[in-house]
Amino acid sequence: MxxxxxxxxxxxxxxxxxxxxxxxxxxxxxxxxxxxxxxxxxxxxxxxxxxxxxxxxxxxxxxxxxxxxxxxxxxxxxxxxxxxxxxxxxxxxxxxxxxxxxxxxxxxxxxxxxxxxxxxxxxxxxxxxxxxxxxxxxxxxxxxxxxNPEGMIELLRITGWVVAVLFCGIDVRYYRQYVASIVERAERAERTREEEARRRVAEERLRVARDLHDLLAHSITLIGVQTSVAAHVLTADPQRLDRAAVAKALDDIAETCRSARGELRTTLEVLRAQDAPDARGALPDLHGLPDLAEAARLAGASVHLSVRADDVPPAVGAAAYRIVQEALTNAVRHAGPEPSVHVEVCAERGALRLSVTDDGTGPDPAGNPGFGLVGMRERARSVGGTLDAGPRSGGTGFEVTAVLPAPAQSLPTTTTTTITAERAG
Structure with missing residues (x-):
């Protein structure tokens, strides 16, 4: 070798x-x-x-x-x-x-x-x-x-050389300034491209972070509440164990896991799509709000849903969906047992207005601050809207309101759904 x-x-x-x-x-x-x-x-x-x-x-x-x-x-x-x-x-x-x-x-x-x-x-x-x-x-x-009065001709010759050298130097100076300006413009354009690339990466990372937060926080909260329900059924009265209630709670947990896994898989497929870097996948819209209300019901909440809007822009519909999703998650997590939640979405005067109110105590001010409210405000700002969140004026409950720009609807559709939690046991 x-x-x-x-x-x-x-x-x-x-x-x-x-x-x-x-x-x-x-x-x-x-x-x-x-x-x-x-x-x-x-x-x-x-x-x-x-x-x-x-x-x-x-x-x-x-x-x-x-x-x-x-x-x-x-x-x-x-x-x-x-x-x-x-x-x-x-x-x-x-x-x-x-x-x-x-x-x-x-x-x-x-x-x-x-x-x-x-x-x-x-x-x-x-x-x-x-x-x-x-x-x-x-x-x-x-x-x-x-x-040397007789040497005027020689002096004129030297004068010509002086003028030639000076104008040659001036020409070189302007040429250097021209080259420097070209280089500076090229460097500025390159810096602009790099800053634009960094900005796009930051926006994409923020979008992915919001999507993952909305998906995982919502699903994990529902699973946690449903698990607590199953544990309560098992320990409340062992002699009169309601097997049907336990099986239903476990089925609800399994359904929530399947839904979360499907959404997570869709998000990961979008991230892995190298051939289409701008692909965002199928955006959620207002038609998915009843499913959110049903998921909140599985966690024990009573949800009154009213939707009076149709054909809003996809980005606005997705933002509204995510805001309602996060607001319902916070209501299930912080509003106490069996909260009553009212969700209203309506399109009027070129804007989509939504509000989510509950009758609970709201988040603990002394608790660790999360990213939910920040994410909702970023969702609203991403489509040019505004969002307010805080305790209700009466002192009981929490309210989230948002105004998102959207074209005026000539024939808005009205969907009113009331979903009440079923008491187990």
Missing amino acids: QATTPTTPPPPSRPRVGERIMTAINRDPSTAPHADRNDTVLAAVLFTAAACIALFTDDGRRPDALGWALLLAGHAPLARRRRRPMLNFCLVAAPIAAFHALDHNHSAPVPATMVALYTIATTGTVRRTLATGGTVIGLGLVMNALT
Whole structure:
């Protein structure tokens, strides 16, 4: 068996020279990496070029010791040219102006001067760039008129180079701003997409949390009450055990478990549907309210149900269903034994109004707060409605009222159902 040696991934290919040049042009000079090192190398290269020009060209006399010192002093500030470019230009211009005044080689310091002007043009405002260029050209004209009146043609040529360098720097500056604005818009769009994705995930998690709370809290509460009924029947009078009542209580528990399992399975199927991420499954509606009332009856409540609405939007119908479901669950849990609950749902003036009232004591203020009331308010807000919940004005019982926007109904249907708890035993 031959041993296999792990293969190392190929090294990333280096960008081409043209790509590196465009990257350097597009990048903000104040944020360029290794700026000081690169500028130091640039200053050394420019000084070497100036020395060669001073030694091997005949454009003024060859520099003496003072001239070399001035030439070096005019190139040294370029090593920090990106830090305060205007001050840097002044430090470059002062020794170079003295270098020209002493009639040393006039071509030698020109590249350094152009680099300093280009730095101002690419980092400063247009007004400051033009003011600097005008000052340089004006001082050049004055000095040339005093020291070399015959060299006006050469001065005009240098002036043209100055103007060209300044406008090139301005153009590069605007181009960098344009590229930066494109990058900023792309980053802003990406952040917007990420925030939208996070918002959708948060909304979906909240929706799933509400669905699971409404389903499990309602079913577990009914099972708990039905189990208590069965236990009471078994222990109330062992000598006269009502087997039919016990069997009915256990059948009710089994039916509640089957219903909860079916709803939970539907919820999980929606969550697992990868091909249809926006699928919400079949939404409950107002037609399921009688089943909720029947489930509350199995838990021992007397429910009076009145529905006067038809053809409401699916989202509004689902919100109303879940609000009534949670309100009945709270009534069965907190209103005491055999509570009387009134549920009214009606559509009028473009709104669906519902109320759930009971005659019990309501939730214990000292108990642990749950998510039921919060979930009901979120359900109402999700369709643009409002919900109020609290003790009734008379001091007895608890009331939940909600107003959900819905189209006005021309022919509302009326369904009135009274479901009373059957006493066991």
